[in-house]
Amino acid sequence: MGIEPGITANRGTEFDKTSADRGKASRKNRRRGRKMAAVQTLFRACKEVFADGGTGFIPRPNDVERLRSILDSLKQDDVGLSPELPYFGPIMHGNGRAPIITYLHLYECEKFSIGIFCLPPSGVLPLHNHPGMTVFSKLLFGTMHIKSYDWADGEPCTTVVSENAPRARLAKLTVNEDFVAPCNTSILYPAAGGNMHCFTAVTACAVLDVLGPPYSDPDGRHCTYYREHPFDRFSVDGISVLENERDGFAWLQEREKPRRLTVIGAPYRGPRIVDS
Template sequence: MRVEGELATKSSGAQLVSKKANRPSKKGKRRQRRPDCKPTMVQRLFDTCKVVFAEATAGFVPPPEDVSRIRSILDSLKPTDVGLSPKLPFFKNIDTSMPPSITYLHVYECHQFSIGIFCLPPSAIIPLHNHPGMTVFSKILFGSMHIKSYDWVVVSQDSVEDPIEALSSGERLAKVKTDEVFTAPCETSILYPASGGNMHCFTAKTKCAVLDVLGPPYSIPDRNCTYYYDRVYAKHAGESPLDIGQGDGYSWLHERAGQPEELLVIGAEYSGPTIVEG
């Protein structure tokens, strides 16, 4: 991975290059909301996530009513609610000789959950990666984005579902969950530790921004991110443990070593409404 400046943190699977640290001040942490002050949308999101993910550990899945609570807020969220506009320089690809860099705005993170925003110029790609043990909410704030996602193909034995073993070449069989273009405004997408498209890839069709809520967040080494190549099913069709014909809707995923060199995520300061802890 190309790095410019001081290495900051790792979130949503990508190492970040920080232009400016974005840590809430002690003074900010001590602030209390006035009882008569209507909370901002991002404050409502934080307050809800704090309750829903209070006991979140790897593999935690919120009950359906709590999933609906978070999704309802995200579905109503607008770019202006987090201080974003397509006119910001994050969404311009200045150096066309290189893959577009992606800007990550760190909104909040604790041991139980994180909130962050990815700002993608046109044609920028977040390569195929996983979310081990996580429930993830993704809300496209503006623009159009192609999302392709997979889940591992599993076999049921004694009421227990296990992923199919990898081939000798390292590939494992996965089933496509999503393969389409989404344009804002659209519903929030949700993936779970073992379903819903836990491994996904984002490709910006236009300049776009996506807000992610991860519960729990990435953590090294417990919940580290893995990147994958996806290969056509026909490549190893003769070795497939399943009889699925031409394998439409299936691919072989092969783990990549480390982080993709073509992926550059630059950390920048979140300038939207302040989150008040308390």
């Protein structure tokens, strides 16, 4: 007795469909595994690199390169982000206020933290410092303008801005340019590399930050904001800067957290970090 053609065809179709479904599931699992591997690899590396960390800690050069390499290869998909998410749209603008910035918390301990800032177009993280910290910043997508300073070399040089106001201190410009993803990871150190910086979103963008160690008021790592004043605004005895170099210096004055700055937290929905 022969096999009925219809049954053979149906069985073949069912087998092909099952194989295709399994193939799709396998590819999906591989993608999920790669995403999990990327963020988990970053976490494990941070845990090892910052194991002996504390205020003023600077990782060894080979550890810096290790983290830089991991972050350079990190993509927006690895942390479950895309420019289409509501964090990056005009809906995040308040009436007459600066665009709202969203922070996604991935992990934090006393040694380091990992988080992502999501900035809509024109969003600004004002000029601020990272006392005693080494910071890795990876632009995941978009275009961002970064302006950063370090304190000028030598003895701290300060000047009076106005009566009963904080004095301003001389700082040297280290970076003032647009960064377009994909680009290399930016690294700043406790006293070099642009420890005080400002982020401005030219387009919607997301930046992943690794802070080692994280901010901590009890440990003296308080986030301080600054107001910039042009170098030529003040005349100070003993300060000599060539005229063609003056744009490379500014006076930075401590200020309260800007009222227009609004940063809200949102759940991180990317591949989770397993601390084991």
